[in-house]
Amino acid sequence: MRRVAVTGIGVISPLGNSAGEAFQSARQGRSGIRFLESPFAKQLVAPIAATVCFDGAAYFEPLKLRMLDRVSQFGVVAANQALAESQLDLTKMDRGRVGVFVGTGLGGTLSNDEGYKSLYSDGSDRIKPFTVLAGMHNAPAAWIGIEHGFTGPNLTYSTACSSSAVAIGEAWLRVANGALDMAIAGGSEAPLSFGSIKAWEALHTLAKIDKELPHASCKPFSKDRSGMVLGEGAAMLVLESRDNAIARGARIQGELLGYGLATDAGHITRPSVEGQVAAMSAALRSAALDPPLLDAINAHGTGTLANDATETAAIKVIFGERAYQIPVSATKAMHGHLLGAAGALECALSLLAMQHDVTLPTLHLLTSDPDCDLDYVPNQARNHSQVRTMLSNSFAFGGTNAVLVLRASD
Structure with missing residues (x-):
């Protein structure tokens, strides 16, 4: 490959x-x-x-x-x-x-x-x-x-x-x-x-x-x-x-390291922890990247009650106690949910953020939820971030869960 x-x-x-x-x-x-x-x-x-x-x-x-x-x-x-x-x-x-x-x-x-x-x-x-x-x-x-x-x-x-x-x-x-x-x-x-x-x-x-x-x-x-x-x-x-x-001397904006795909196959609209865990695990295997080496996550982060709590729980399953040290950004707070185009826009923003040593913010996060207790980079971007690898999560009605693994350019 x-x-x-x-x-x-x-x-x-x-x-x-x-x-x-x-x-x-x-x-x-x-x-x-x-x-x-x-x-x-x-x-x-x-x-x-x-x-x-x-x-x-x-x-x-x-x-x-x-x-x-x-x-x-x-x-x-x-x-x-x-x-x-x-x-x-x-x-x-x-x-x-x-x-x-x-x-x-x-x-x-x-x-x-x-x-x-x-x-x-x-x-x-x-x-x-x-x-x-x-x-x-x-x-x-x-x-x-x-x-x-x-x-x-x-x-x-x-x-x-x-x-x-x-x-x-x-x-x-x-x-x-x-x-x-x-x-x-x-x-x-x-x-x-x-x-x-x-x-x-x-x-x-x-x-x-x-x-x-x-x-x-x-x-x-x-x-x-x-x-x-x-x-x-x-x-x-x-x-x-x-x-x-x-x-050819091209400017490299970043790399795609891997791609994971898994299906909930349980409910047409309700996300599952198991399906999201399977997709993230498959992506990490595809990229030959051990979970401890991942630096950040771009969350699917839709703002719905079910998705955000489920995604938080799935991240904890994958990363254990280290989940609390991984910055998680949800940019849909700013650009809305582009449905079929959401994953591409979030992938692009993630690549650009790594280029500029920035972790993008999750806006409007003023009231903490006990079910959503990770580091969501609340309300303000973090500069001088040392982020080299990221997951970009995309989960869907119908149950098709897709995760991209990204790396900053050398």
Whole structure:
């Protein structure tokens, strides 16, 4: 197995529309959660979300833009950023040995929602001709491949909240074993349609609005947490063998050391300690990393009662008493839950944090919970951190648990 380097990172997110902007916002504890300004906001119980300031017209010509749902716009722009940062000369590459691996939970839900509104609410018997092309889950990956002529495997993963972690892990496997020279891997999500948000409301998993500080409504690991806040955006990584990256003089952003995958197989929404332990254990084995050598964890940390307590318990099973010395960050407090793109954004932020010797904060953690008693880096980033290895956890409805093992660049 070859060592796999990350040589490019692209981000479109509530924290900023580049990897650097997103990292600096997270480092400074700036929240991307705000009141929704959509026409349907008054019909929502809690009209807040982590939204992206983004206009697709600035990136795509009108005809192409009509075929791209917001989820594809995010994905293509993030991939283009990552490729530009990698400084790869694509004209000298065998594009049949380049793969695209993208995770998304809901796909083009804005386009699908618009079509349903035309049919069922407006009484029209016609919808836009590109609705299927815009709404299909594999559209972001397909457009990334088309944009750059990549003819290797083009795969879309939809495993709810772990989708993009799975996509990155599966891409890592193929680059590590030599099946591919390079891969674009990550996730994209644009779930803020009226129908989507109302469906999430019906599950009773969304956070109540903090009346004093609405932007602080997502409170991972805090006793007064009330649920998650939906977010949108995309994050993409360029993965290639470390040897090739060094040979061409590329700047290495970090490494992927391993990937663990395990399934709860017990309940469609309820997480299990056993499933999360299995995924973290598999990731550490894959990376050949002993638990005492791990420096930090990026938690799934959704802010729901069940997930945060379960994840805390699972970390204790893996690391024993040392769990209390491992810093655990939950950045969803700032950027919301990007569903299928969450794992990719959190992986990107973790790599950047290690580059800058920073441990990112878990915001809005003011009330301690006896069931959540680890070091969650409360409310403020820690500078001068000596973090060289991290786990990035992604756990999902449906039970697919995916964990990435990351290492800082040498």
